[in-house]
Amino acid sequence: MAYFGKFYLDKEKDVIVTLSMNDDVMSYILETPNHGTGNLITNFAKVCDLPITYNSEGLKVIEGMVPCYFNGENEKVYILRMGDTKVANIYPDGTIERKAYVPAIAKTLMSQTKGYLLDIRKTLVKTYIREDVKFHTDLHTHRSANLSPDILIAMGIHHQIRYPYYYIKKLGLKITPEQREALEEQRKKVAVKFKNSGLQGKYLERKIDDNTEINFADLILNNISGSRYNIPKIRASLAVMKDGQAVFTNLEKVYIYRYVFTKGVEARKKIKIKDIESVPDKDIVNALKQMEQDRRNPDYADNTLYQDKLLWTARAYQKNGIVYAEISDTALVKKEEAAETLQQIHEVMPKITRETGVTLRFLAALRRIPLTILKDQVARGNYFTENLQVLKAVAVDPYIAGSDFVGEEINDILELKSVIGAIVKIAKDIPSYVVRIHAGENDSLPDNVFNSIKCVEEALAEDQNFPHMRIGHGLYTADLDTEKGRELIRKLCELKVVLEFQITSNVRLNNLSTLDTHPLKQYLNSGIACIQGTDGGALYGTDSIDEQLSLERMLDLNHKDFLKMRKAEDAILSKSMFEFNEKIQKFYAMCKGMSPEEFLKERIDAESESFMDLDGGERKYDSALEFKDKIKEMPEDLIPVVIAGGSFNNAHHVTKLREQECAFLNDLINKGDPGKMFFVVGPSMTGYEKYVLEQAGDRYQIFVFVPATTTEEEMNKLREANVGIRVSIESSPLGTYKSFAYEIFKRRQSVMIALDGNSAACNLMQDARNSKYESRIFVDSRAKVLKAKADSLQGYITYIKDGDNADEILGYVDRYLGALEELD
Template sequence: MTYFTWFFLDKEKDIIVNLYKDLDRIYYILKTPNHASGNLIRNIAKICDLKLSKDENDMLIIKGEVPCFIDGNNQENYIFKFGDTEIARIFPDGSVEVKATIPAIAKTLLSQSKEALLPLDKTLFETFIRKDLKFRADLHTHMNGNLTGDVLIALGIAHQIRYPLYYVKKLDLKLTQSQWDKLAEQREKVARQFVTSDLKGKYLDRKINDNTFINFADLILNNLDNAEENIVKIRGSLAVIKDGQAVFTNLEKVYIYRYVFCKGVESEEKISLIKRDMIPDKDVRAALMQMVRDKENPAYCHNTIFQDKLLWIARSYKRQGIVYAEISDTTLVKKYESLEMLRQVHEVMPSIYQETGVMIRFLAAMRRIPLTIIKDAVTPDNYLEQNLEVLKATALDPYVAGCDFVGEEINDIITLKPAFKELVKIAAADPSFVIRVHAGENDSQKDNIAHSIECVKDSLAPGQKMPKMRLGHGLYTYSLTSKKGKDTLKQLIDNNVVLEFQISSNVRLNNLNTLEKHPLKQYLKHGIACVQGTDGAALYGTDAIEEELSLKKMLGLTDKEVQLMKDAEKKIIEESQQAYSDKKAAFERLVKNKDFEEVLLDKMQTVKIASKNSKHEMKYDSNKILKEQISELTWDKFPVVLVGGSFNTENRATKLSTNATKQIDEMLNYLDPEEVFFVIGHKISGYEKYLLEHNDKGFKIYSFVPAVVTKREAEKIKNSGVKVRVSTESQAMGTYKSFNYEIFERRPSMVVAFDGNSAAANLIQEAKNGKGKSVILVWSKSKILMQKAKSLHGYAYSFDADKEIVELMESLKNKYSKELK
């Protein structure tokens, strides 16, 4: 057999079908090389009733023959099918016409579990949408999540960006010896600049490696023997994790990898790009060749990386049939960066629109909580005031459609209510100004949909109309049949609030573990305007077309329901296009012959908002107030993380079950304090409190606490006698990230989960994803956590009065002998 061609069954290039020819017969080998667990290919084989085998590298593969058919024109067609679904048509000249794919949402669910949980009709999608029902907008997306890894890699080569040594090592990229030698020489020079640094050990190494660079074009083009392997690794770093669901921590890390390209700095020493046609990946090669041609186009020849990014976003939208997009970006609330961004937008966007017919506008994004993953970043206490000061000016620009509150939803939006008073002032002057809030993305803040509307309504001036308002995600609120749920529905309807849905990101970010209770159909039934977004499609291996297919197939939307969404979208597109025209005319009158950056600087107004809600207690630095109890986690014992009180929403208390406390009693009797220690959250409540009160054998117990606590919380922690680990997160619901950093990523562990909301589900997912193997045990009476456990079939185990925890531990001893020793 000779190699013939290949194609992919997904957009992330995770499922590859290699084709081989022997005379007039074609054979296939299907592989999933980026999925180390093997769950994805095992589940595909099971759903499609196909036989698994192994290749020479002991990797699972699916092999078979592609049958040949003769069509009505007596032409040969090789038709690749799974079940009754035609996947692709292969022609004798080597061209392939793909007719069905596995969407990102299905791929994630198949990767997550050791047992297939989806039927064939929700695994393979035929990629056809009725023209009259095709969505034409992306109304919820993020600037640095739009472009595929292939396009970003091509951008990095075209602009010859600096690529840090840290990422070369982190991704285990292969370089030539001369490249390593050059990097070593440069690193030595960089290290001299840090001789007086207070940083030590790995922190100093990281700082030096972050500031030692290789020209990315050099990395790829002068290293072609390793280019294919390196491109695969780099591409993988630019999307969320493959083998299952991610959590917000993973998303933040992916954004950092993307910033190298999206906010790239060009290398001082350039190389020739003459070897560009030798790049082994055809998609990277094609994008780069077009970028080189663009340099000959007067409209694009001087494009910055940002301008090229906009151009390729628009080209991508054009291929997807999208004509209007609103992209959320935090740059627009940064004083001087926002002016530079808008200058570049005004320079290039007319040419982009002329080529693609795609109108791109922006939402100025403010973080609901400060970003903590970038360690050196210092967020001032008055960051929201500074954001609003800038927004007062940038909101005048026609390319700015409104604002957005972004970030992980682990706080009640009501705490930011003072900021909304300034936003509605902007909306009073500009009726087209959109106020969007990320709300209802997870179940930890079920009041956030209602509270977001309340924040706007209560901030209106007398007689002021309700501004245009959209809520991103809208998955979780109280039951729509309850009084609170009905009140929320009424507020949504009465105030013409639009809900935006992004099903792939919901699943891939661990916010949606079961599709049966998705609320979209209920909202449509009640007459609420609903639209689709992608949430930064490339992060999740999807696009606008696949998102629409997923909504329709996974949630069973009827054509009538899709039409309702299409109508809501059409209205927004028409109003937004008109708003752009009106604002453009007003902006030209405002600027006249003056420099628009100076005009906007003059329009920036000092903003003062209430820094504290009087209902909230003062908080103190945990490192200071709890310093006597802070202690490193011991390494001579095995950690057992007990979840049962700290990861509930603020208004939800854990109710103790006699059967559950009996499990704790038996576990304490079974385990040995010389071998095991416990780790809990900061609330010292529920099952965590019970553990402390019944710790007669003297187990060491550590509590992870947020970076700031109230005096009352501090006293409770002090009185409990626990040892303390202080999280980098100031929000209590975000401390699950520290459990990951200090336990799941570093060492074997066990999680025993009795109760909790989304933060507890995130902690469980982090335990599954972590580099240190974790045994996950979940109390079967916890409905919320059992949804998570079921999605982790084969990785999480349930226990209850009928299958007691000690019995389960005994049965798992052989499987996890090291961990449970």
């Protein structure tokens, strides 16, 4: 059989259909090589009622024939169907018309379970949207998440960015002997620079590898045979994990990989860009050709990397019928970046809009907590002060639509009340200003949506109107059928607050596993203005079209529902464009002949004394200092048993001990061997975690993960406890789940026992499931939230039921330690 062509059933190029032809007979092979567990292809085959076979490498594939037909014009056409759904029309001249695809949501849920529950209608979706309800905005997205991996790869080649040696090693990329020799020689010189840095071990190695670089264009163009292997690896690193739902820990790591491209620095040694056609991906080739052509266009000839990002973001939106977007960007509240970034926007955006018809504006984004994964860039002290000083200065710029609070929702929004008050004060003199707050993304703090609105309302000056306010996500609140929920609906309606929904990112970030609980239809039926965003669709393998089709199929939205959303979107679009055009005229009048950068720098300098007395919150004590006498390393030769049963509840959930669960823990403690295992609990030490401390504290080693900063009350409680302490990188108690992943699930085999909790406990479960080391996960079948999450992880979970004992856990501990002894 001769190769005929190929296409993909998803946006991330994970579900690959390769076509072959021999004597007018066409066959296909469907593969999912980027998914290692085999769950995706197994579940897809089951839904479509197709047989599984194996290729020469022993990987699962689906094979079949593509029937040939003649259409009404007597043209020959091959029609591929799967599960009675037309997937593609394929013509003898090589034209392939894809008619259906797998949404990112369905792909994710198929990937992480051995018992996929959705039907064919929600798995293989026809790609049609009625014109009168087609959305034309993306009002919830993020700067470094907009561009697809293929465009980022092409841009990395075109701009010849530096690509650190660290990522070549981390991704296991193939390089030529000449490239390796040059990198190793360079690495020796870099190592000398850090000889006296004070860093040791893996931290020193990472620093050296991060500062040893190859020109990305060299990596790809001068290594074409390796690029056939490398490009899929690099592409996968620029999107959230493939085999299952991710957690925020995974998302932060993806952003680090993306920063290499989105905040790229030109390589020191340039090469001549040639032989573009040899790059083994036609989409990257086509993008590179257009980028080379843009260099001959006077409008774009001198574009910076950032300006090219804006251009290609607008082109992607144009392709999907989007005419207006608002992008959250933390650079716009940074003193050293804001004015220069806005200057670049002013220079290029009119040209981009002229070409594409797309208007891009920005929400200056403040992080609700410091970004801790970038160790060299952790903010110290009250980092909001500078953010607000810069925001006040740049808020007059027409490309600034308003502001946003971004980052993982692991702190109570009331902790930011003074910061929100300062933003409302800034908004007073700018009637068009949008106050957007990410809230209700997970169920840990169900009052955050209501309290966000309350913070804005209480901060209003006497003669100030309520500003344009939008809530990003709004997925979890008080039950809407309770008095508290009805009060929220009244507030949303009265103050005309808009809710933004991004269903794909909710699923892929482990914030939504059960689709039938989504509140969107209830909000629409209550008269709330609701709109769709993508949350930075390329990061999640989605776009505005994919997102709208997913809303229709996954949430069963009908035409009337979409009309309501389209009406809300149209109102925002009309008002935003009117206010944007008014603001442009006022802004250039204020500049008085200065460039935007010069004008804004003057304003930023003038605000350097503003907000100096801002309240920074109550977490005043450094845990590493306060607990230095109790910080201990966890034993390497014993099995950690993680107990989730109190620390990972939401704000209103108090764990009540049940007799059967206590009996299970007693059995584990009494039969277990302190010479084989130890316990690890969360920072609150309440509920079942407290029970384990009381029952096992005199025999077993017990460790507690605590946040990086602590209150006096927490400090006193921990000092009195007979525990070893590990200090998390996160300052919030709910964020400590990340340290369980870093120090346990990603480094060693373990046991997790989930007895109670909400989203943070679900994140622990997902991290244990995602671990490259085996983690046996036991879940209390009577814990409603945990059971719902566990149902999406069928095949990886053992349920604890009434009357169960701990023998299975103890048997696992004995088998693992016995295997270690045999290896020794």
